[in-house]
Amino acid sequence: MGATKTEFFTDKQNSISTLIKALAHPARVAIVEYLVKVDTCICGDIVDELPLSQPTVSQHLKELKTAGLIKGNVDGNAICYCVDETAIARLRDYFSKMSVKLEKSKCC
Amino acid sequence: MGATKTEFFTDKQNSISTLIKALAHPARVAIVEYLVKVDTCICGDIVDELPLSQPTVSQHLKELKTAGLIKGNVDGNAICYCVDETAIARLRDYFSKMSVKLEKSKCC
DNA sequence: TATCTTTATCGTAATATTGCAATATACTTA
DNA sequence: TAAGTATATTGCAATATTACGATAAAGATA
Numbered sequence: 001m002g003a004t005k006t007e008f009f010t011d012k013q014n015s016i017s018t019l020i021k022a023l024a025h026p027a028r029v030a031i032v033e034y035l036v037k038v039d040t041c042i043c044g045d046i047v048d049e050l051p052l053s054q055p056t057v058s059q060h061l062k063e064l065k066t067a068g069l070i071k072g073n074v075d076g077n078a079i080c081y082c083v084d085e086t087a088i089a090r091l092r093d094y095f096s097k098m099s100v101k102l103e104k105s106k107c108c
Numbered sequence: 109m110g111a112t113k114t115e116f117f118t119d120k121q122n123s124i125s126t127l128i129k130a131l132a133h134p135a136r137v138a139i140v141e142y143l144v145k146v147d148t149c150i151c152g153d154i155v156d157e158l159p160l161s162q163p164t165v166s167q168h169l170k171e172l173k174t175a176g177l178i179k180g181n182v183d184g185n186a187i188c189y190c191v192d193e194t195a196i197a198r199l200r201d202y203f204s205k206m207s208v209k210l211e212k213s214k215c216c
Numbered sequence: 217t218a219t220c221t222t223t224a225t226c227g228t229a230a231t232a233t234t235g236c237a238a239t240a241t242a243c244t245t246a
Numbered sequence: 247t248a249a250g251t252a253t254a255t256t257g258c259a260a261t262a263t264t265a266c267g268a269t270a271a272a273g274a275t276a
Binding site: 001002003004025027052053054055056059060074076077078 | 228229230231232233234235236237238242243244
Binding site: 017020021024025028032051085089091 | 116122129134159200209
């Protein structure tokens with residue numbers, strides 16, 4: 001008990017919920033929004049932008065990267081992060097399609 | 109330690125991450141997708157559609173309802189659930205806007 | 217009223233997440 | 247090479263989530 005029963009859901013459901021989960025925290029929303037705002041690969045100053053310690057920010061960055069939402073390129077002793085367009089596009093498409101279906105709905 | 113430091117983020121960031129969090133579980137993705145698919149208010153058979161116990165499903169439904177993603181109307185001793193279009197539209201808009209910004213980006 | 221059906225709540229165990237201090241790693245520069 | 251800078255990892259405490267058996271609550275029906 002306690003662990004999510006992923007084996008009982010479809011690959012699509014598990015995959016989209018994993019992607020969604022990566023943004024299910026205000027710090028990770030803030031990181032992605034910041035990367036979108038500055039419109040360039042960011043090396044080094046993400047920690048300064050957030051009210052969290054360096055290890056905590058590093059952990060959130062790792063989660064975003066594992067989920068495929070951001071990309072990180074090594075540049076000297078710094079790392080340049082930027083948002084992965086395709087992941088955001090996938091979320092956009094998922095909710096767009098759902099929204100279209102709901103608009104046609106006769107329910108409620 | 110351990111609790112999310114919501115007080116350090118903006119209301120918008122907290123609010124969108126709360127909405128996103130509601131779908132950060134395959135069971136809740138499955139529930140919402142099922143409600144969209146059947147295109148009608150569903151009374152009673154959501155539990156039969158999911159590989160989880162009745163209390164667990166009830167708990168997930170409660171989370172979706174609290175987050176505003178679904179609506180529940182009492183109908184006799186059953187409850188009719190359906191997706192709240194505006195919540196899905198909000199998620200769609202959020203990722204659409206972000207996607208547009210990224211398409212214009214010169215980064216990476 | 218007694219029973220059935222449907223959904224919610226309580227209590228609890230297992231697991232996951234969040235956050236940070238301490239420390240390690242890796243690259244840069246003096 | 248030594249010191250500095252940037253990021254990652256480890257280890258751990260606090261908290262949250264997930265899941266379900268048992269039970270309660272509320273309306274339907276015999």
